[in-house]
Amino acid sequence: MKAKVYVTLKSGVLDPQGKAIAGALAALGFDGVNDVRQGKYIELDLAETDEAQARAQVEQMCRKLLANTVIENFRVELA
Template sequence: MKATVTVMLKDGVLDPQGEAVRSALGTLGFAGVEGVRQGKVIELDLAATDRAAAEAEVRRMCEELLANTVIESYRVELS
């Protein structure tokens, strides 16, 4: 089973990397971009076969290591 975790800064948290990308896009002539939020995607190959158990385990991974839940939110997708 594969898990995809998407981690993003929470709304209201300053995103300097996103702002740098927005500025660079403007410099390249992409004037219509009003905001950019940058995050990360983590793909995990899991040995688990039980979907509910796998999701619970990945959420625990996020809470303990993969995301800083004070300033980041995360989304888990299983396939």
């Protein structure tokens, strides 16, 4: 079973990487970019075939390793 994990900074947390991208886009002549936020995207290939168990396992992985839940949110999609 494949799992997709999206890790994003919580709103209110400063995102210097996003700001750098916004600055670079402006320097390249792209106008009209109000805001940029950068997050992480992680694809996992799991041996687990049960959807509920896979979701529980991936959420546990997020809490323990993949996301810093103090400043980041995560979202899990299974396919």
